[in-house]
Amino acid sequence: MTTMVEVKQLTKRFKSITAVNDISFKVERGEVLGFLGPNGAGKSTTMKMITGFLSPDKGSVFIQGKDCDQHPITAKRTIGYLPEGAPLYGDMTPRLFLEFVGKIRGIPNTEIDQRLADVIDKVNLESVLDQSIDTLSKGFKRRVGLAQAILHDPDVLILDEPTDGLDPNQKHEVRNLISDMAQQKAIILSTHILEEVDAVCTRAIIIADGKVVADGKPGELQAQSPWHNAVVLSIRAASENGISGTLAALDNVEEVQPLSNQAGVIQFLVRPKDGTSIIENVSASAHQHGWLVEEMHVEQGRLDEVFREVTNFQRS
Numbered sequence: 001m002t003t004m005v006e007v008k009q010l011t012k013r014f015k016s017i018t019a020v021n022d023i024s025f026k027v028e029r030g031e032v033l034g035f036l037g038p039n040g041a042g043k044s045t046t047m048k049m050i051t052g053f054l055s056p057d058k059g060s061v062f063i064q065g066k067d068c069d070q071h072p073i074t075a076k077r078t079i080g081y082l083p084e085g086a087p088l089y090g091d092m093t094p095r096l097f098l099e100f101v102g103k104i105r106g107i108p109n110t111e112i113d114q115r116l117a118d119v120i121d122k123v124n125l126e127s128v129l130d131q132s133i134d135t136l137s138k139g140f141k142r143r144v145g146l147a148q149a150i151l152h153d154p155d156v157l158i159l160d161e162p163t164d165g166l167d168p169n170q171k172h173e174v175r176n177l178i179s180d181m182a183q184q185k186a187i188i189l190s191t192h193i194l195e196e197v198d199a200v201c202t203r204a205i206i207i208a209d210g211k212v213v214a215d216g217k218p219g220e221l222q223a224q225s226p227w228h229n230a231v232v233l234s235i236r237a238a239s240e241n242g243i244s245g246t247l248a249a250l251d252n253v254e255e256v257q258p259l260s261n262q263a264g265v266i267q268f269l270v271r272p273k274d275g276t277s278i279i280e281n282v283s284a285s286a287h288q289h290g291w292l293v294e295e296m297h298v299e300q301g302r303l304d305e306v307f308r309e310v311t312n313f314q315r316s
């Protein structure tokens with residue numbers, strides 16, 4: 001694997017606020033790294049420093065091994081950046097804007113038409129190409145921003161909330177586009193949509209108060225959830241009748257919680273100690289007691305629980 005982006009001890013202060021506080025990480029080719037974190041955590045500020053829009057107070061950014069401070073032009077050539085919001089030239093049409101970006105990116109005249117056609121197709125801009133950007137809906141502005149970020153086919157993509165404001169179909173399309181590009185590039189994206197992490201990210205970093213508080217594959221982060229390997233069990237029964245007690249007495253069971261009781265079906269959550277697998281014990285017990293099991297599944301863990309835990313921890 002090739003290290004495409006390396007961030008070393010980045011720090012940025014705005015007066016009394018430390019927006020980014022000693023953040024370090026690496027991103028390899030083929031990785032899609034998701035930045036998660038509460039509002040104001042420092043995600044956009046970190047992205048602005050990687051792309052050279054802000055200079056850090058401390059620390060360095062290396063793109064393909066080269067220090068961006070010493071090789072700013074090479075770094076900018078290698079990076080495509082979709083900033084927060086939609087900082088576009090509003091009186092231009094998407095067609096003129098993308099032609100302009102193509103020129104300043106130095107795309108040769110012989111290639112520009114093909115490149116434009118490609119990105120216009122990829123982000124579905126055909127229907128609004130000749131309408132001024134100011135008059136476009138939020139989602140279309142976002143798509144123009146995405147088109148300019150990928151126009152020069154950069155090796156590194158930094159996308160600040162790429163699916164913000166998109167309708168569900170477009171969210172799906174953009175996630176597919178990101179996944180399709182992932183093999184050839186290193187991609188960093190920020191998002192508040194936790195399911196997006198599962199859908200497109202190979203790894204996620206949770207940032208809170210300017211610090212990295214978790215870093216791992218989505219499955220590894222989910223495994224930190226108190227729900228990881230919990231069994232959800234629905235039993236047809238007239239009453240609870242000791243079921244909770246029986247489940248709670250099983251090996252490696254930490255806690256049993258009744259979740260609902262509707263139309264004669266009682267649902268329980270059986271949480272394991274230390275994320276141990278308990279499905280076999282629960283299943284054997286159900287069989288042994290002749291319970292009428294309507295549904296049973298194992299929880300992978302909940303990223304939102306992990307998110308809440310690691311970000312609240314920072315604030316307390």
Ligand SMILES: Nc1ncnc2c1ncn2[C@@H]1O[C@H](COP(=O)(O)OP(=O)(O)OP(=O)(O)O)[C@@H](O)[C@H]1O
Pocket residue numbers: 014017018019037038039040041042043044045046
């Ligand atoms: N130019 C600036 N001047 C002063 N403070 C700033 C500036 N830019 C960012 N900040 C502050 O830095 C902190 C981090 O902001 P940042 O935009 O990086 O957060 P974020 O994680 O992207 O949040 P969000 O999820 O809301 O986009 C916030 O407290 C913000 O108010």
Ligand SMILES: [Mg+2]
Pocket residue numbers: 043044045084160
């Ligand atoms: Mg932001």
